[in-house]
Amino acid sequence: MELHGTRRSGKQSLPGFREAHPEIVWHRPISLHNRIIHGYWSIDIDVLVTTAQRDLPDLAQRLDKLLSAAHR
Template identity: 50%
Template sequence: MRRELLLLREMRDAASTIRDLVGQDTAEAIESDSVRRAALLWHFTVLGEAANQVPAETRDAHREIAWRGATRMRNRIVHGYWDVDIETLVATAADDLPAMITALERLIRDLDE
């Protein structure tokens, strides 16, 4: 359980950092800032890698969390980083990560008790 909590916290922290990195900026603004772009790619990679390592029983029991989506995004970044669509990452940060962060925080709290 300890490793599982570590992975879930890594996911939550990466998702929160992604939200902070994107803020209210456009994909174009992030694309033009190489440091922020690299940080965004890194944190999406961490998010997906941790999601992939969460035990299958936990993933199956909490289907409200986009485990496969996070893992697929990580794979796309790692294996095709030269052709990553920053607009998709920004949209994901705005549209999908707030609910994921909430679900992860709830799961962490439940497992930590």
């Protein structure tokens, strides 16, 4: 999954997509995106690396499945 290309996916997702999938905790990746983009000088690299290693693989896999199903 290419997350770089989803820079606004949380806010500007397919109509109703976020609401249809409440199992994704949408505010967390949106908040992380905003922190990286708008507050890079205050990012704790250790937290960012831990998040990327621990949370991102599962989120990417879940989103891949949801998006694949939505495009069928």
